[in-house]
Amino acid sequence: MTDALVIRTTGSWYRLLLPDGSALDGRLRGNYRLRGNKQTNPVAVGDRVDYALQDDGTALILDVHDRRNYIVRRATKLSKQTHVIASNIDLLCIVATLGLPRTSTGFIDRLLVTAEAYHIPAAIVFNKVDLYDNELWEVHNELKSIYVNAGYPVLEVSALEGTGLDMLKEMIAGSTVLFSGHSGVGKSALLNALCPGLDLKVGQLSDWSLKGKHTTTFAEIHPITLSSHPSSLTYLIDTPGIKEFGMVDFTAQELSHFFPEMRAVLHGCRFANCTHYHEPGCAVKEAVDDGRISPERYQNYLNILEGID
Numbered sequence: 001m002t003d004a005l006v007i008r009t010t011g012s013w014y015r016l017l018l019p020d021g022s023a024l025d026g027r028l029r030g031n032y033r034l035r036g037n038k039q040t041n042p043v044a045v046g047d048r049v050d051y052a053l054q055d056d057g058t059a060l061i062l063d064v065h066d067r068r069n070y071i072v073r074r075a076t077k078l079s080k081q082t083h084v085i086a087s088n089i090d091l092l093c094i095v096a097t098l099g100l101p102r103t104s105t106g107f108i109d110r111l112l113v114t115a116e117a118y119h120i121p122a123a124i125v126f127n128k129v130d131l132y133d134n135e136l137w138e139v140h141n142e143l144k145s146i147y148v149n150a151g152y153p154v155l156e157v158s159a160l161e162g163t164g165l166d167m168l169k170e171m172i173a174g175s176t177v178l179f180s181g182h183s184g185v186g187k188s189a190l191l192n193a194l195c196p197g198l199d200l201k202v203g204q205l206s207d208w209s210l211k212g213k214h215t216t217t218f219a220e221i222h223p224i225t226l227s228s229h230p231s232s233l234t235y236l237i238d239t240p241g242i243k244e245f246g247m248v249d250f251t252a253q254e255l256s257h258f259f260p261e262m263r264a265v266l267h268g269c270r271f272a273n274c275t276h277y278h279e280p281g282c283a284v285k286e287a288v289d290d291g292r293i294s295p296e297r298y299q300n301y302l303n304i305l306e307g308i309d
């Protein structure tokens with residue numbers, strides 16, 4: 001019995017990366033007990049597993065090791081079931097753009113909240129900056145200050161022109177990095193730019209909707225060596241684009257703890273169970289009023305709060 005890293009999952013087949021660098025396809029043993037029944041996928045990319053080599057040369061996955069962390073979303077909008085996107089992640093890179101298809105702060109904040117809830121460090125990488133005019137740069141700089149103020153690294157890159165990649169490489173070298181965002185923002189193009197030769201499939205935007213066409217269809221880990229950091233492997237996780245990020249439930253009281261800039265002030269609220277919406281003596285609202293917390297982030301907080309029953 002040996003241990004391996006799951007680098008791709010497609011249906012009931014899993015691709016395993018072995019310690020010697022070779023890869024093997026395998027299936028999960030039939031009587032594997034699911035952890036509860038809430039998750040649609042018992043094994044996700046990033047999982048470490050024990051396997052046995054079978055006579056036909058495939059692997060039989062016997063057990064999944066405990067996860068250091070993982071990130072989940074709702075399988076479908078109204079579903080109670082959850083889908084584990086990946087596990088054992090060092091950094092979530094939210095790939096966004098003010099070009100097309102434009103990313104809203106609402107979308108970014110839902111992903112950030114989820115990263116906070118699962119204790120995964122996050123950064124925002126704005127791609128396609130080659131398309132920015134002065135006006136978009138102004139919007140960008142405003143957004144950047146909002147997110148930097150909230151404690152998140154913000155980078156600007158162009159996968160097309162190869163700009164801004166040095167800082168990104170510096171940030172991700174030697175780590176396991178999950179790239180997530182809308183279809184068409186350029187996740188796969190960015191991975192190709194980070195590692196020439198990776199040759200991931202990149203798709204044109206749809207002519208009529210100006211959105212991506214869901215070119216990447218399953219999550220996959222690509223172990224690469226960055227030319228700037230030749231001594232360590234970096235694990236890039238490319239994922240399918242997501243339209244809306246379906247968050248998994250938490251309570252109204254928990255939510256503000258997943259906004260770092262609110263977490264920093266909420267001990268000053270008059271009521272311990274303050275939801276920072278209508279309560280008097282709210283330190284969060286005070287911070288919004290005097291500019292320490294961005295009104296946009298606060299509005300996104302209220303939007304998420306509204307969806308919690």
Ligand SMILES: Nc1nc2c(ncn2[C@@H]2O[C@H](COP(=O)(O)OP(=O)(O)OP(=O)(O)O)[C@@H](O)[C@H]2O)c(=O)[nH]1
Pocket residue numbers: 127128129130131157158159160161182183184185186187188189190201202203204205212213214215216217239240241242
């Ligand atoms: N102008 C410009 N276009 C880019 C850039 N990066 C990617 N694109 C284009 O954006 C389109 C979508 O790129 P993909 O890499 O397939 O996007 P994706 O995020 O992987 O999309 P899905 O796999 O569908 O989730 C392609 O036409 C790319 O050429 C960039 O930096 N600038």
Ligand SMILES: [Mg+2]
Pocket residue numbers: 187188189201202215216238239240241
């Ligand atoms: Mg892709």
Ligand SMILES: [Zn+2]
Pocket residue numbers: 266269270274275276277279281282283284285
């Ligand atoms: Zn409050």
